[in-house]
Amino acid sequence: MSKKRVFVNEIAEELFVSNTTIHKDLEEVQRWLADFNLILIKKGIKVLRLKGKKMIIEEPFQS
Numbered sequence: 740m741s742k743k744r745v746f747v748n749e750i751a752e753e754l755f756v757s758n759t760t761i762h763k764d765l766e767e768v769q770r771w772l773a774d775f776n777l778i779l780i781k782k783g784i785k786v787l788r789l790k791g792k793k794m795i796i797e798e799p800f801q802s
Contacts, residue, residue, distance in 0.1 A: 744788055745788075747761050747762065747765075765779065765781075772789070772791075775791070776791060777789060777790065777791035778790045778791060
């Protein structure tokens with residue numbers, strides 16, 4: 740898994756939506772990740788990282 744940070748504005752630009760839309764969607768993503776004991780780290784309002792044990796991080800994406 741990459742340790743690259745992802746910027747909200749980059750996601751918004753790629754998807755042709757506003758930063759506000761991304762932030763609202765991320766609230767739902769955070770609730771989903773909590774079910775897997777994972778945390779979405781936001782530094783300020785721009786940087787995103789996923790934190791958790793490697794096995795747990797990879798499991799939801801295996802299907």
